[in-house]
Amino acid sequence: MAKEAKVVEREEVVVRFSGDSGDGMQLTGTLFSDTLALEGNDISTFPDYPSEIRAPQGSIGGVSGFQVNFGNGKVNTPGDQADVLVAMNPAAIKAHKKYVKPGGTIIFDRDSFTERNLTKAGYKTNDPVEELNLQDYHIVSVPVTTLTREALKELDLDNKSILRSKNMFTLGLICWVFDRTLEHVESFIQTKFRKKPIIVDANIRVLKAGFNYGMNVQATAPRFIVDKAKIEKGTYRNINGNMATAWGLLAAAEKSGRELFLGSYPITPATEVLQALSARKDLGVKAFQAEDEIAGICTAIGASFAGDLAVTSTSGPGLALKSEAIGLAIMAELPIVIVNVQRGGPSTGLPTKTEQADLMQALYGRNGESPCVVMAAGTPSDCFQYAFEAAKIALERMVPVILLTDGFLANGSEPWKIPAMKDMPVITPRIAKDPEKFKAFARDEDILAREWAFPGMPGFQHRIGGLEKDINGSVSHDFENHQKMVNIRAEKVARVVEMVPDLEVYGDEEADVLVVGWGGTYGHLVTAVRQLREEGKSVSLAHFNYINPLPKNTEEVFSKFKKIVVCELNLGQFASYLRDKLPQFSYLQHNKVKGIPFEVHEIKDNVNEILEN
Amino acid sequence: MLVMEDQLVYTPKDFKSSNEVRWCPGCGDHAIMAAIQKAMAGLGKKHEDYAVISGIGCSSRFPYYMSTYGFHTIHGRAAAIASGVKCANPELSVWQISGDGDALAIGGNHFIHTIRRNIDLNLILFNNKIYGLTKGQYSPTTDRGFVTKTSPFGTIEDPFIPGQLVLGSRGTFFARAIDNNVKLCQEVCEEAAKHEGTSVVEVLQNCVIFNEGVHAEISNPKTRADNQLHLVHGKPMLFGKENEKGIVWEHGHLKVVELGKDGYTIDDIMIHDAHEPSRAVHMALINMSLPEFPVAMGVIRAVKTDVYDEMMVKQIENVQAESKIKNMDDLLNSGDTWVVE
Ligand code: SF4
Numbered sequence: 004m005a006k007e008a009k010v011v012e013r014e015e016v017v018v019r020f021s022g023d024s025g026d027g028m029q030l031t032g033t034l035f036s037d038t039l040a041l042e043g044n045d046i047s048t049f050p051d052y053p054s055e056i057r058a059p060q061g062s063i064g065g066v067s068g069f070q071v072n073f074g075n076g077k078v079n080t081p082g083d084q085a086d087v088l089v090a091m092n093p094a095a096i097k098a099h100k101k102y103v104k105p106g107g108t109i110i111f112d113r114d115s116f117t118e119r120n121l122t123k124a125g126y127k128t129n130d131p132v133e134e135l136n137l138q139d140y141h142i143v144s145v146p147v148t149t150l151t152r153e154a155l156k157e158l159d160l161d162n163k164s165i166l167r168s169k170n171m172f173t174l175g176l177i178c179w180v181f182d183r184t185l186e187h188v189e190s191f192i193q194t195k196f197r198k199k200p201i202i203v204d205a206n207i208r209v210l211k212a213g214f215n216y217g218m219n220v221q222a223t224a225p226r227f228i229v230d231k232a233k234i235e236k237g238t239y240r241n242i243n244g245n246m247a248t249a250w251g252l253l254a255a256a257e258k259s260g261r262e263l264f265l266g267s268y269p270i271t272p273a274t275e276v277l278q279a280l281s282a283r284k285d286l287g288v289k290a291f292q293a294e295d296e297i298a299g300i301c302t303a304i305g306a307s308f309a310g311d312l313a314v315t316s317t318s319g320p321g322l323a324l325k326s327e328a329i330g331l332a333i334m335a336e337l338p339i340v341i342v343n344v345q346r347g348g349p350s351t352g353l354p355t356k357t358e359q360a361d362l363m364q365a366l367y368g369r370n371g372e373s374p375c376v377v378m379a380a381g382t383p384s385d386c387f388q389y390a391f392e393a394a395k396i397a398l399e400r401m402v403p404v405i406l407l408t409d410g411f412l413a414n415g416s417e418p419w420k421i422p423a424m425k426d427m428p429v430i431t432p433r434i435a436k437d438p439e440k441f442k443a444f445a446r447d448e449d450i451l452a453r454e455w456a457f458p459g460m461p462g463f464q465h466r467i468g469g470l471e472k473d474i475n476g477s478v479s480h481d482f483e484n485h486q487k488m489v490n491i492r493a494e495k496v497a498r499v500v501e502m503v504p505d506l507e508v509y510g511d512e513e514a515d516v517l518v519v520g521w522g523g524t525y526g527h528l529v530t531a532v533r534q535l536r537e538e539g540k541s542v543s544l545a546h547f548n549y550i551n552p553l554p555k556n557t558e559e560v561f562s563k564f565k566k567i568v569v570c571e572l573n574l575g576q577f578a579s580y581l582r583d584k585l586p587q588f589s590y591l592q593h594n595k596v597k598g599i600p601f602e603v604h605e606i607k608d609n610v611n612e613i614l615e616n
Numbered sequence: 617m618l619v620m621e622d623q624l625v626y627t628p629k630d631f632k633s634s635n636e637v638r639w640c641p642g643c644g645d646h647a648i649m650a651a652i653q654k655a656m657a658g659l660g661k662k663h664e665d666y667a668v669i670s671g672i673g674c675s676s677r678f679p680y681y682m683s684t685y686g687f688h689t690i691h692g693r694a695a696a697i698a699s700g701v702k703c704a705n706p707e708l709s710v711w712q713i714s715g716d717g718d719a720l721a722i723g724g725n726h727f728i729h730t731i732r733r734n735i736d737l738n739l740i741l742f743n744n745k746i747y748g749l750t751k752g753q754y755s756p757t758t759d760r761g762f763v764t765k766t767s768p769f770g771t772i773e774d775p776f777i778p779g780q781l782v783l784g785s786r787g788t789f790f791a792r793a794i795d796n797n798v799k800l801c802q803e804v805c806e807e808a809a810k811h812e813g814t815s816v817v818e819v820l821q822n823c824v825i826f827n828e829g830v831h832a833e834i835s836n837p838k839t840r841a842d843n844q845l846h847l848v849h850g851k852p853m854l855f856g857k858e859n860e861k862g863i864v865w866e867h868g869h870l871k872v873v874e875l876g877k878d879g880y881t882i883d884d885i886m887i888h889d890a891h892e893p894s895r896a897v898h899m900a901l902i903n904m905s906l907p908e909f910p911v912a913m914g915v916i917r918a919v920k921t922d923v924y925d926e927m928m929v930k931q932i933e934n935v936q937a938e939s940k941i942k943n944m945d946d947l948l949n950s951g952d953t954w955v956v957e
Contacts, residue, residue, distance in 0.1 A: 037952060040954070041952065041954045043956070187952070234956050235956065236956055236957055238949065238953050238954070238955050239953060239954050239955070240948075240951065240952060240953045240954075241952070250944075250947065250948070253944060253947065254944050257943065262704070264700065264703060264704055266696075266700060283941075283947070284931055284932045284935035284936070284939075285935050285936050285938075285939030285941045285942070286941065286943070286944070286947065287932055288932075289703050289704070289928060289932075291699070291700070291703060293696065293729075294696075294725050294726065294729035295725055297693060297696065297726075298696035298699075298725070298726055301689070301690075301693040301697045301700065301726070302696050302697070302699050302700035303700055304689070304697055304700060305669070305687075305696065305697035305698060305699060305700020305701040305702075305703075305704065306700040306701065306703060306704035307700075308667075308687050308697070308701055308704075309667065309701040309702075309704035309705045309708065310704055310705065313700070328690065330690075331689060335687070421948045421949060421953065422948065423945065424943070424944045424945050424948075457704075458664065458665065458666070458667040458684075458701065458705060458708050459664055459665055459705055459707065459708060460664060461663075461664040462664070463664070464663065464683055464684055464685050465685065465686075466633070466679050466680055466682075466685075466686035466687070466688065467686075467688075468679070468680075468686075468687060468688030469672075469689060470688065477635060477680075478635075478680060
């Protein structure tokens, strides 16, 4: 008689899929995450892949991972460590063991423990469990390859195709472990391979074989039950940061009535923004894959001059290449959105990893006095709202806006309540109306923005350019005029503060410690602060999405706390910026530059230490 | 401005701005601008539909002297910016003004890719073979061995022949003109404007300050009949004061012959075909140089093929006709969604 599987009820569970780059771990992880979301959990995901597309098979360097955290409440991070690791080969166990909670479950393909694979992964013995000291973990050893072959023995399939469907076995097994249906996965397979019925058949057979295997050998695996999350009513979808960014820009184009032009050059991890917008010809997007980063922004500046909502997307090294052109947009006072999906730097750095070290570059990385608006999205789905806002500010204030996201947000996904376009804010571009009164650099007294007139509009013919100008748009070398224009451009950006919502405090408005963060660290910081507060600690969080200008109430918020600790994935760029802007406070720092997000426990440990001192 | 029978007729003056022209007296730029203003006046486009985009350099001050929409941008990037302007509004007549340094050195990458895409721009390349604005350094079109401030012992590198780059980038239109022949400049600019696709016009321009006389051998009124070959599509390639000389194609090469000598008659002279897709003859014509050959002027190549901005519009229309997604709400609700109640 089969023993009942041990059933564990949990609020949150973290699963990590690890295997060779070619094992389909990203797809497996995505399908499982989508299933979780569709069946009512809140999730947060984190793909973690090497920059080599196909690193040597079976090697440590070639291990690709996908982590998902799901729960019955709000899930803000993909989780520090996994409860369950699904490993497709010995290299995956070795490389990702460190991401498993002590005593966690490791499910692996024991057929992959061939001498060759063990050697390639650098094992000295043929027993990884013993060698890696995994006795305290819950080990589930499954002959995945054999069972996959077995499931497919009636089909006429070549060896390669058989091995390729192994990931479906683990996916089926994991769906059983977490009590999820195969519905979504099956319908995905049917659509994806509809032209190849044999592949549909094979994948579904293997998927079911995995699921049934779980059921049949249930005694060997603890089974997790995670209730559905109690989330706000509405229609939801899963979205990652890059897609949300692209869609936010599309929404802004629709709301503003301007056509969307994207000039961009492929660069990890920002390429998906270009891809997502290239796919949207149906919404009239003019996606221009330029010859280089500079042409990416310059075509966008041209499009802006001619009346489009113009955008360029890139990552750190690309932002460096665009700096001169950003200066031109500042000087010509043209609206443009520059999306910078930050990655590990400097130079080529860590292309597939996340970091927040482009802040200073975004704020100051140009010649001359060249302020622009700098914003940062906080979560993957947040990118939609902030991309929209960035476009709104650019169009209404005639300024370049840099939107910072990062590799973690770009690839991470979470369920997102779909907004209705009618509820989105209005965007009113500053299009000139009266040719008689029009002067290229005449401006609104309050917001200091000039008007936008573009070729094709009769009566507004004018010239602009990178040289300093007087009010009429004529070149001016007059020193008084230069001083005035420099001041105006700075003040114009400063006055964008009127569009910036007040800084919100998570937790009490007065407490011992204020955790300060910005951009993509939101999920980890809010989780840490929430847990600390649950433990009775006097801690709050102030998270920034607007960096230049800072929210009006920043000073007031800061003044209510005994200590402020600025947490960021760099050596302290935002802390330095705050010291410059609000020197009356002293700032502690918590910095990490490993190319990976914060872990919740790190933040908690650090805050606890601050509380004790 | 006169409006006649639905056709817009401007005078060149309608294209002059009130800004004082600051080029050196005697600079070739003055004449080229006059030619372009004349060309624009007669093209039948609305004044507000002209956009003039430039990079950096002496010639790039051009937009300030025009009364059209104008954008004086940054060094080398005019082609990219002009491309963006055209994509944003394909109805516009977009002109790029660049010098040899701007277009072929710092802007070389944008130059070749713009041409490759065949975006409908008129790219006027002012070639004075020197950096004027920075006061006399050698450029990518400066002849080997030439002494300049940065090559006091002569340059040790070969120059670009702009037409070669245009053809190498699959260019569909290339013309050459010279600053002391305003009529020719005007004609080729008109042809450039009418051509659909990237039209490159190389204008040999004299910099009186830093490279005086660089094109003198070609431009000299006394010798120009012998030193220039004016190409006209469909017409024989004749030159010389009395049109007594011509070009023939022999053994895969061009050759200068004299009519009536060595048995050559008018029937042997090549007829210029600017529209032939093959690049071979056009390349040979571009390469002709003194003293062996006259320098080819006029429209050397004008070939019709797909134009980027037209294709962009068509592709959008085609996809829009097919797609179920008509607006943002459709997109937001497409694919896998679920309802929480
Ligand atoms: S320096 Fe030369 S190119 Fe420049 S304006 Fe004077 S003559 Fe013309």
